Amino acid sequence: MALPVSADLDEAMVTSALDRLLAATSGDMARVNALILERAESHVEMVPELARYLIEAGGKRMRPMLTVAAAELFGKASGAEIKFAAAVEFMHNATLLHDDVVDESDMRRGRPAARMIWGNPASVLVGDFLLGQAFMMMVETGDIEALGVLARAAAIIAEGEVFQLAKTRDLATTPAEYEQVIRAKTAMLFEAAAEVGAMAGGADEAGRLAMRAYGAELGCAFQLVDDVLDYRGESGAMGKNIGDDLREGKMTLPLILALAECDETERSLIVSALGRQDAPSETLAEIVAIFERYDTLSRTLERANKNVLAAREALSELPPSPMKALLADIAEFTVLRAY
Amino acid sequence: MALPVSADLDEAMVTSALDRLLAATSGDMARVNALILERAESHVEMVPELARYLIEAGGKRMRPMLTVAAAELFGKASGAEIKFAAAVEFMHNATLLHDDVVDESDMRRGRPAARMIWGNPASVLVGDFLLGQAFMMMVETGDIEALGVLARAAAIIAEGEVFQLAKTRDLATTPAEYEQVIRAKTAMLFEAAAEVGAMAGGADEAGRLAMRAYGAELGCAFQLVDDVLDYRGESGAMGKNIGDDLREGKMTLPLILALAECDETERSLIVSALGRQDAPSETLAEIVAIFERYDTLSRTLERANKNVLAAREALSELPPSPMKALLADIAEFTVLRAY
Numbered sequence: 001m002a003l004p005v006s007a008d009l010d011e012a013m014v015t016s017a018l019d020r021l022l023a024a025t026s027g028d029m030a031r032v033n034a035l036i037l038e039r040a041e042s043h044v045e046m047v048p049e050l051a052r053y054l055i056e057a058g059g060k061r062m063r064p065m066l067t068v069a070a071a072e073l074f075g076k077a078s079g080a081e082i083k084f085a086a087a088v089e090f091m092h093n094a095t096l097l098h099d100d101v102v103d104e105s106d107m108r109r110g111r112p113a114a115r116m117i118w119g120n121p122a123s124v125l126v127g128d129f130l131l132g133q134a135f136m137m138m139v140e141t142g143d144i145e146a147l148g149v150l151a152r153a154a155a156i157i158a159e160g161e162v163f164q165l166a167k168t169r170d171l172a173t174t175p176a177e178y179e180q181v182i183r184a185k186t187a188m189l190f191e192a193a194a195e196v197g198a199m200a201g202g203a204d205e206a207g208r209l210a211m212r213a214y215g216a217e218l219g220c221a222f223q224l225v226d227d228v229l230d231y232r233g234e235s236g237a238m239g240k241n242i243g244d245d246l247r248e249g250k251m252t253l254p255l256i257l258a259l260a261e262c263d264e265t266e267r268s269l270i271v272s273a274l275g276r277q278d279a280p281s282e283t284l285a286e287i288v289a290i291f292e293r294y295d296t297l298s299r300t301l302e303r304a305n306k307n308v309l310a311a312r313e314a315l316s317e318l319p320p321s322p323m324k325a326l327l328a329d330i331a332e333f334t335v336l337r338a339y
Numbered sequence: 340m341a342l343p344v345s346a347d348l349d350e351a352m353v354t355s356a357l358d359r360l361l362a363a364t365s366g367d368m369a370r371v372n373a374l375i376l377e378r379a380e381s382h383v384e385m386v387p388e389l390a391r392y393l394i395e396a397g398g399k400r401m402r403p404m405l406t407v408a409a410a411e412l413f414g415k416a417s418g419a420e421i422k423f424a425a426a427v428e429f430m431h432n433a434t435l436l437h438d439d440v441v442d443e444s445d446m447r448r449g450r451p452a453a454r455m456i457w458g459n460p461a462s463v464l465v466g467d468f469l470l471g472q473a474f475m476m477m478v479e480t481g482d483i484e485a486l487g488v489l490a491r492a493a494a495i496i497a498e499g500e501v502f503q504l505a506k507t508r509d510l511a512t513t514p515a516e517y518e519q520v521i522r523a524k525t526a527m528l529f530e531a532a533a534e535v536g537a538m539a540g541g542a543d544e545a546g547r548l549a550m551r552a553y554g555a556e557l558g559c560a561f562q563l564v565d566d567v568l569d570y571r572g573e574s575g576a577m578g579k580n581i582g583d584d585l586r587e588g589k590m591t592l593p594l595i596l597a598l599a600e601c602d603e604t605e606r607s608l609i610v611s612a613l614g615r616q617d618a619p620s621e622t623l624a625e626i627v628a629i630f631e632r633y634d635t636l637s638r639t640l641e642r643a644n645k646n647v648l649a650a651r652e653a654l655s656e657l658p659p660s661p662m663k664a665l666l667a668d669i670a671e672f673t674v675l676r677a678y
Contacts, residue, residue: 042498044501045505046501046504094467098463101440101460124437125500126497128497144478144483147486148475148479151471152475155468155474155475157467157471158464158465158468158471159383159386159468161467165460165464166384
């Protein structure tokens with residue numbers, strides 16, 4: 001497997017790109033986090049309870065960091081990037097709440113999903129509330145063009161999720177259709193997060209397009225790696241269960257590639273577990289062995305690496321700066337976490 | 340029961356206010372309907388299938404009519420009101436899709452709810468898509484102030500729904516809490532629909548505030564009447580089942596007023612059916628008899644009539660015009676449909 005990065009790279013180096021981005025954005029991110037908590041408030045107790053449970057479980061805050069980093073990159077940060085970053089994180093959290101209802105997931109970020117505690121109805125409605133609050137924050141920036149970028153993203157993300165739903169357990173799903181799904185459901189928010197950050201930072205048209213392309217490629221890499229980790233991660237590494245995607249009938253690339261090449265016996269085994277919440281762990285292990293046989297997890301990561309290269313390429317026209325170097329490193333980090 | 344309208348009013352007169360509003364807004368509403376169908380399109384087949392199923396089932400389109408009527412009232416309609424009206428209807432339909440999942444409703448507008456055909460996941464996600472498309476249309480108007488009115492409405496509606504959820508089967512729910520719920524979950528969208536219509540029509544601050552107050556009062560009356568019809572409507576009049584609210588554990592005013600006055604035996608009967616999807620029709624009939632005994636359905640309608648008077652009062656400062664007279668009549672129609 002040819003990778004642009006050494007697979008035996010030191011663990012400390014891998015995390016350090018993220019650590020450096022955390023450090024470089026820490027001032028802005030403290031303001032973003034404060035705004036997030038403030039806007040999750042409500043006189044209806046259940047709203048902040050549920051929202052904070054999800055928000056405080058953390059996650060890497062990759063998307064809002066991307067927004068403030070992009071603004072910083074162009075140097076004329078107006079303050080709007082703080083609101084856009086919080087709005088992007090609210091959009092993301094609204095999606096997570098709705099996804100967990102759609103997928104009937106019981107775990108999220110290593111804890112019981114909110115719906116297991118407050119129920120599906122509250123998860124749907126608090127998601128809607130967060131989306132409304134996200135648009136309120138966007139309005140406060142007064143930047144209707146950037147608002148349009150995020151509104152379009154909201155529609156495309158939902159459309160991508162419906163497309164994924166329509167493809168559930170569809171054995172004929174192609175790699176191109178899979179790419180269409182992840183470009184919409186995941187990469188779109190990375191793309192919009194980076195683009196509105198660039199806009200808030202005073203980027204010109206070329207800079208805006210560069211960050212948009214960077215975000216889209218980064219988001220694709222991110223999802224491809226997630227889809228590998230779903231089968232290969234150590235239990236709990238994703239804060240979810242191993243094999244969740246298969247049990248939910250989700251047609252991800254490692255599975256699509258395997259179905260294209262495996263024999264009838266292997267195919268039957270896969271089909272017997274696909275979309276079955278009660279599929280036994282032993283069957284899952286056999287299916288992962290099939291993936292290893294056809295090298296589909298590594299091939300999925302190679303695909304992710306192509307996106308990483310494209311993300312770095314997107315940055316190439318921008319003037320050199322420490323932040324630009326950091327964003328390039330972060331693209332690599334996205335894939336390195338799979339090793 | 341003292342009512343500002345004659346209870347033996349001719350049926351033809353009742354419908355004629357709505358008919359006259361339909362006629363007065365028919366040109367604009369044809370454009371709104373075309374835009375609605377256009378924006379429900381998607382390359383993902385399930386999206387327009389589900390959206391059209393819901394949208395074509397109709398409903399009275401009260402909210403978008405309110406937007407175009409308000410714009411017409413101030414005479415300087417800019418075209419933005421068409422987009423705002425379609426956006427308002429999308430917001431409404433997104434709410435319906437999510438509500439049916441939350442309430443586990445099997446009927447909507449006289450047909451099986453979308454979730455009974457396409458499932459809960461698709462209903463959640465297509466709702467999200469419609470909300471995204473709604474914001475896209477608002478962005479296209481370029482009017483960020485009006486967009487802010489609708490974004491705030493989206494957050495408040497969801498917050499009201501969560502509040503209602505938190506109060507499910509809560510016997511201590513007060514009339515004031517009920518009013519808080521309906522002002523948020525229902526009246527807020529009427530209020531915003533009227534306000535952005537006024538803005539698109541070039542209203543001054545006073546005109547905008549008048550229409551906002553009118554919409555809020557109209558929306559409250561509308562919900563109060565819905566809550567009466569849930570117990571008293573002929574089967575199918577609402578396109579839902581009689582007693583759905585009680586079976587869902589919803590604390591509406593007819594129930595709250597009855598609980599405050601009934602004796603222990605009556606209370607026990609109500610509690611035995613509250614929130615029980617399988618509560619028998621006989622029990623429902625006995626509970627409606629309790630409501631009649633304490634006159635709570637009529638008292639709820641009296642409350643609605645107060646909102647109607649307030650809605651008409653809100654219009655009083657505006658210059659006389661045929662549209663103003665029509666809007667005043669429509670406020671009365673809202674309650675008359677309960678007789």
